Amino acid sequence: MDLVTLPEMATSAEPIARRLVDWLRHAIVTMRIRPGEKLSEQDLARRFGVSRQPVREAFIKLAESGLVRVLPQRGTMVVKISIEAVEDARFIREAIECAVAREAARRGDARALADVRACLEDAAEAMAGGDTERFFALDEEFHQRLAAAAGRPNSWRVVEEQKAQMDRVRYLDMSDAIPMKTVMAQHLAILAAVDGGDERAAETAMRVHLTEILVSLPKIAARWPDLFEGHAEAGDAGVARRAAGG
Amino acid sequence: MDLVTLPEMATSAEPIARRLVDWLRHAIVTMRIRPGEKLSEQDLARRFGVSRQPVREAFIKLAESGLVRVLPQRGTMVVKISIEAVEDARFIREAIECAVAREAARRGDARALADVRACLEDAAEAMAGGDTERFFALDEEFHQRLAAAAGRPNSWRVVEEQKAQMDRVRYLDMSDAIPMKTVMAQHLAILAAVDGGDERAAETAMRVHLTEILVSLPKIAARWPDLFEGHAEAGDAGVARRAAGG
DNA sequence: ATATGAAGACTAGTATGGAAGTTTTTCCTT
DNA sequence: AAGGAAAAACTTCCATACTAGTCTTCATAT
Secondary structure: OOOOOHHOOOOOOHHHHHHHHEEEEEHHOOOOOOOOEEEOOOHHHHHHOOHHHHHHHHHHHHHOOEEEEEOOOEEEEEOEOOOOHHHHHHHHHHHHHHHHHHHHHHHHHHHHHHHHHHHHHHHHHHHHHOHHHHHHHHHHHHHHHHHHHOOOOOOOHHHHHHHHHHHHHHHHHHHHHOOHHHHHHHHHHHHHHHHOOOOHHHHHHHHHHHHHHHHHHHHHHOOOHEEEEOOOOOOOOOHHHHHOOO | OOOOOOOHOOOOOOHHHHHHHHHHHHOOOOOOOHHHEOHHHHHHHHHHHOOHHHHHHHHHHHOOOOOOEEEEEOOOEEOOOOOHHHHEEEEHHHHHHHHHHHHHHHOOOHHHHHHHEEEHHHHHHHHHHOOHHHHHHHHHHHHHHHHHHHOOOOOOHHHHHHHHHHHHHHHHHHHHHHHHHHHHHHHHHHHHHHHHOOOOHHHHHHHHHHHHHHHHHHHHHHHHHEEEEOOOOOOOHHHHHHHOOO
């Protein structure tokens, strides 16, 4: 039973439940807590040195985001990656972000687009330094700032939620190959089209960027079958034990 | 203190918190609980004869949906209708549903499209009978089934959440004029284009349909200023009392 | 009359205990 | 040894109690 401290605990006065959500979300998306893993209110409460209530409320919020599933009287678990769920998330994200790209190109907000460009420059630095985590963060930032440039900053919140489903796949992909150069090139293409005010080109560039995951998805699912829904569940502890006993 | 019973209480064995969410969401969307109105965990708990805890959990879920705002140590209130929020929701919905319309037209799933058509026939009946509530429900059903016909049934969940913001405006609009005929005609136009396999026409028809609200929005905001964010807050009790005292 | 401040009535946040239900284990029977 | 029933150990769910913060209100001082 390793005690864990919430990182923001010292600096901020935010409610415990909120901090728990951030901590758990990050842990799930970065695969520190693996898909299919069982979570327990009691266990996590003890780990963090808090009561069960804020843990429970954190579970509720994560369940709303589709990252965990709460089964009444049975338990809470991190949902496995579902190919269908990832494809659905991708579909929704493509729809919204293509509209964002069009709108950003149409508006041509020079000031906001300068922010986007600055973001890409930082990302280039991170890539050169091999700082993948920072590169990931700046990837998000790029899309968020583009939404702002389209005059729809709030649309990012919806995309962000869908993105969580896709991020776990990307995290697996990152440990495999390093497609940072590809991502960077695509981001630059999007910005160029938007900067040029070409709505159709901007939409197309965005669509290409967001289609990328479709080629790696089946390969990744085949490589880590026990992290995905519907595939072999050999990784499941209960099943494994029962199989060993028989 | 009028005691209220949850309608599904007798029939189902769902958790209390879940039923509270459904009840409150419906009450908020249909304006039975008005924008800006203050909600109290304690008060609602007494009304429903339950403890504060499930009410609190319901608030959390509604806050995730953006229907209520929880201010720590201050209170919980139904968020006022925000023109910006409605426009953002409309933007997102248009992006997703236009993509759905295109995809439905591309796939041409005859079986699923038959369901969509059946839905419109029921809606025509409801319109003839003047059953506005049923018409509203079938409106939702139409869009949901179209998403199914596009092979993206889950995308409806995202649209549904955005729709909640728009529904309150539509509810106000309904009490003003009755645009059922317009809605019906637009739905038929969408289905015709999808049935014909014309992706561009389907997208355009959907876009026209979802642009409708933009013309009524400013009028409605002007008519009920105290229900909207940022406008005159003359309806606020505290301000009214202070004005009377001075 | 106005400004300041303390007391009380609110609020949400958290902790804890018990109830209802499911799963796993254990022990008895066959 | 295998199968089944009882029980123990888990889970979430709900109720209750308490903490801490905010706002209102009324009294007091300027």
